Amino acid sequence: MPSGTDERQRELFERAADFARESLNDDIPGRNRDGVFDRAAWKLCAEFGLLKMAIPDEGESMPRLSDLIAVMEGLGYGSDDQGLLFSLNAHLWTTMVPLVLYGTQEQRERYLPGLADGTLIGANASTEPEAGSDVYAMKTTARPADGGGYFLDGTKTYITSAPVADLLVIYATLDEKAGPLGITAFLVEADTPGLERSPAFDKMGLRTAAMGRVDLRQCWVPDSAVLGRPGRGSWVFESAMEYERGSILAACLGVMRRQVEKAVQHARRRQQFGEPIGKFQAVSHRIAEMKVRLDAARALVQRIGVLKDEGKDATLEAAVAKLYVSEAYVQSSLDAVRLQGAKGYLSANAESWQLRDAVGSLLYSGTSDIQHNIIARELGL
Ligand SMILES: Cc1cc2nc3c(=O)[nH]c(=O)nc-3n(C[C@H](O)[C@H](O)[C@H](O)COP(=O)(O)OP(=O)(O)OC[C@H]3O[C@@H](n4cnc5c(N)ncnc54)[C@H](O)[C@@H]3O)c2cc1C
Structure with missing residues (x-):
């Protein structure tokens, strides 16, 4: 985690990454090939404590978003099951958070316990x-x-x-x-x-x-x-979208971080023309760009956590984060394929499915065009 992140979030990130490495990586190539959703892994994520983090602490009205973002980044760093993490995100931001913010006491009591312990999927x-x-x-x-x-x-x-x-x-x-x-x-x-x-x-x-x-x-x-x-359903929808746009790509930051690390290792090891490919500026600069994108993307997502934890509106900032991070994620995933050469193009290798996973981020929670429209509108245009 970057130096700006506080100790508590660094710890959450590490714990989530360890949990994901151990529990969420079972046969990802096979499940990706066959399109299998893993309900048992969902339950494990609930038992790990992820979903109950959407329920505010005693005396608070909102969940601590910065903590959730740190955990999501850790899960994305530890596991390549982006389909599972994406589904968990949809459940958190568009079912649990709206219930927390708009549900009656009766609705919350009826549904939140099951949504938090993994028995109900939203x-x-x-x-x-x-x-x-x-x-x-x-x-x-x-x-x-x-x-x-x-x-x-x-x-x-x-x-x-x-x-x-x-x-x-x-x-x-x-x-x-x-x-x-x-x-x-x-x-x-x-x-x-x-x-x-x-x-x-x-x-x-x-x-x-x-x-x-x-x-x-x-x-x-x-x-x-x-x-x-x-x-007044548009109020519910807009607030769910504010949380979702700002936070749904936190897990992808973990993937982008792994991509940078793997790219560096590969560029040091892979020899062509008698030297490591990392010695070619075209290659080293490509990896430098991946690192810049990662750090910028992370800062934009963490800003949403800070704003929401302070109880502030983040409509503009969430659209900025969604737009930048999704485009950066696709670009870095494409660069990761390029750096591996033909190996990265094979379906069994992570680079190929990371790129396919990343493309979805240009569409869900509002396409990039729609994020541009929101940003322009929020700027008064
Ligand atoms: C992986 C994934 C998960 C999803 N999950 C959910 C879900 O859980 N629940 C749910 O309700 N939906 C979900 N969606 C649907 C998603 O919200 C829509 O795909 C998205 O809103 C775009 O709508 P559309 O696909 O109909 O494209 P369209 O709206 O038809 O857009 C087609 C093209 O036109 C552009 N366009 C449209 N209007 C404008 C405009 N005003 N200005 C500029 N460009 C414009 C778009 O950017 C796009 O390039 C999901 C989609 C994906 C890919």
Whole structure:
């Protein structure tokens, strides 16, 4: 960890990295090839204490984000199961944090213990086939039912953990014409009649994360399923996105750090033209750029931790972090392949799947174009 990080976070990072090295690296090439989500590893992460960190300490209203970021970086440093770590992130930022911030006492008591001890997996369902970046154009409706509650109808897609989740935060509109003001968030248990899920999609990267579709047909939920207030789902969504954009790439910092270390070792050892390739400036400068990107990316993510721990808004800074870190992660992952040569291109080697995992980061939690739009908007443009 860098010198700016306090002792407590250095310790959290080391403990998480040790745990991940020992417990999360079982047959990653095989599980990546076959696209297998590992529920047992999820449970181990919960037992390690990761998920309960999203629940604020006694007397606090928010979780300590800097600590969570340090742990996530440690997990990413110790393990290459980025699909699992990505799914855990989605669960933390878009299910647990919204429950902590907007849940009623009853909702929190009902769901937070299971979400923290690994028995319940959470998912966030906002994207639809015709509403991706333009999320508030969603067509999934919430129609008040005569005897109370709501009927949900519509389709959500590209939902992380949908095929394996137990609890979904589903966004639907009470009034399509009202845009963001019609959106309402609902806590929906996966076995609710009228909710169907697809099997896991086959995808390019993050293959150990289970992504799928959710179909809602006359899916009745009680009034007590509303998270936050009716018509105020955009508040829930925006605050979840602020946490997610700012923190979801913390685990990737761990990967970027390993990439730098491995690149240095390889450039010292691999000989071409009678000398180590690290003696060629084209190679050593490429690795120097990887190091610069890593340090800049880490500072941007840690800034989110500091801001949120001080109770400050981080909308702008979260978009800056998401944009910079995802682009840096892809570039460094591509450089890691280049440095290994053909070996890095083989599917069995980490460089190849790290690059495929990294590409997803340009899309989830808002694409890079959307982060540019948010930054411009926050600057008053
Ligand atoms: C790995 C992964 C996990 C995901 N997990 C979830 C999840 O758990 N829950 C969930 O709800 N969704 C999830 N998504 C979906 C994700 O939120 C969407 O993919 C994302 O919002 C983009 O929407 P889209 O794919 O429909 O692309 P589109 O919105 O169709 O965008 C296509 C292209 O147009 C560009 N574009 C669109 N609008 C603008 C604009 N105004 N200005 C500039 N450029 C623009 C985009 O940047 C992109 O390049 C996930 C996606 C991925 C890849």
